[in-house]
Each structure stands twice: as structure tokens, then as C-alpha cells.
Amino acid sequence: MTGSPPVPPAPVASEDPRRVEIADRLHDVSSRIAAATARAGRPAGSVTLIAVTKTFGLDDVRRLADLGVADVGESRDQEAAAKAAELPALRWHFVGRLQRNKARSVAAYAACVHSIDRAALADALGAAAGRVRRTVDVCLQVSLDGDPQRGGAPVEALGGLADSVARCGGLRLAGLMAVPPLSWDPDRAYAELARAAGDLRHDHPDAIMLSAGMTADFEQAIVHGATHVRVGTALLGGRPPIVG
Ligand SMILES: *Cc1c(COP(=O)(O)O)cnc(C)c1O
Numbered sequence: 001m002t003g004s005p006p007v008p009p010a011p012v013a014s015e016d017p018r019r020v021e022i023a024d025r026l027h028d029v030s031s032r033i034a035a036a037t038a039r040a041g042r043p044a045g046s047v048t049l050i051a052v053t054k055t056f057g058l059d060d061v062r063r064l065a066d067l068g069v070a071d072v073g074e075s076r077d078q079e080a081a082a083k084a085a086e087l088p089a090l091r092w093h094f095v096g097r098l099q100r101n102k103a104r105s106v107a108a109y110a111a112c113v114h115s116i117d118r119a120a121l122a123d124a125l126g127a128a129a130g131r132v133r134r135t136v137d138v139c140l141q142v143s144l145d146g147d148p149q150r151g152g153a154p155v156e157a158l159g160g161l162a163d164s165v166a167r168c169g170g171l172r173l174a175g176l177m178a179v180p181p182l183s184w185d186p187d188r189a190y191a192e193l194a195r196a197a198g199d200l201r202h203d204h205p206d207a208i209m210l211s212a213g214m215t216a217d218f219e220q221a222i223v224h225g226a227t228h229v230r231v232g233t234a235l236l237g238g239r240p241p242i243v244g
Helices: 017-039 058-066 077-086 100-109 119-131 155-167 186-203 218-223
Strands: 048-052 071-074 091-094 110-116 136-143 171-178 209-211 228-231
Touching: 017 048, 017 058, 017 218, 058 071, 058 077, 071 077, 077 091, 077 100, 100 110, 100 119, 110 119, 110 171, 119 136, 119 155, 119 171, 136 155, 136 186, 136 209, 155 171, 155 186, 171 186, 186 209, 186 218, 209 228, 218 228
Parallel strands: 048 071, 048 228, 071 091, 091 110, 110 136, 136 171, 171 209
Antiparallel strands: none
């Protein structure tokens, strides 16, 4: 070892045990994404990890950013707006249900909104984005079982909704998003989502984003073509239940 430059001291785990924990979890999730991508015969790097940071503090978002995460997801506007104001260099994804009266706020920080499920919402978001001279990527959220309670448009409505979004200034139709219905096998859910995504690309060939897969099922989603997985628990641990 003589002659080699001085090696900086290894980071001391006790300096920030939470950083070490998150680094370990991120390493595990990233390895699993890479392995699933390879197993599916897809190109390395074709799946983007969105770290879902809802309910976790800004310190955890900073730790993730330090570790190289560029895409973060949030599901409530008030929380997302506050975090995005502190860390504007990250790509903020709004993945929760969007209310029309929040469109203006969300349009100011979101790079991508994953949960557009009706034309009125697209109109409101597009108008808000136009006012601040931004273009927001949009995924149509698909309700695979047609249950309106959990958000999402039924598969039959996607074509019309896609055309509405494509006509909105301020928005770019990026693709589709879904959360598997509670009682469904995720494999079946993601197979149906992939079919809907193929249909969408027929008329909108640039809408290639497929936002699918969470902690419990992201490897299955990757098999079915997910380009973006939205992972919270596996990266940051359990969340207290949230209301609303
Ligand atoms: C919370 C949330 C996630 C992340 O879920 P985990 O199971 O914690 O990975 C993904 N997508 C949406 C829409 C969410 O609300």
C-alpha cells in the first residue's frame, strides 16, 4: 500500500444510522430492480425508481437525494409542496388523488402527475401549468376493477381521456399508472394494465411511461413492462396509517 494516496476514513455508521439504513435498503431495492429487469429481458436502466416519501421527513428525502435518488413521489399536496420548495432539484411526482382545487399548487412543482382520471382534472392542471409556463407530464390512472372509490378511470374511458389530455396545453401525455385492486393477483392486474398501455400507444405512440409496482409487487410489474416503480416502504420502512 506504500505510495498510495491517503484513504479517507470509512464513514462511521454511528454518525447517521438512518443514512446507513436507507443506503442498505436502497441498495437492496436497486439490486432487485436490476435483477427483475434482466430476468424480463429488458435493457439495464429501463426502469426508474421513484422513492415515495410521503409521511417521512425532509431529512429522509435529503438522505435519498445524497444517495443518488433523483425521482421522489408524494401523495398529498400540502406535504409535497413544502418538501419540493426545499429540494427543487429533485423530480417530484404527484402520485395521490388530485383534487381540482389543488391543481394550481401541484402544477408549480410536479414534474409528473400520475393520477389524472377525468378530463376536468386535466383541464384544471393544464391551465394551471400554462399560467406558470410549465409542462407537466401526465399519466392516466387506470381503475382495473372499475371501482371509483380508489381513483382511476375505467379502461373503456382511457381513449377519450387520453385525447383530452393531448389537447391540453401545459400537459404532456406520458402514459398510464395503476394500483392493483386489493383482491386481485398483481400479475393479472399488471397484465391487464400492459394491454391497456399497448392500446394507448396505438393512438399516442409517445405515451410510453408505465407507472406500476409498489413495495409488494414491483418485480411483477417490471415483468409486465413497468418503466417507473413507486416504492416507499421498502426504502424507508413502515408508515403510520394515514387518513385521507
Ligand atoms: C404510498 C404509495 C406507494 C408506495 O407504496 P409502498 O407499498 O410503501 O411501496 C405507491 N404508489 C402510490 C399511489 C402510493 O400512494
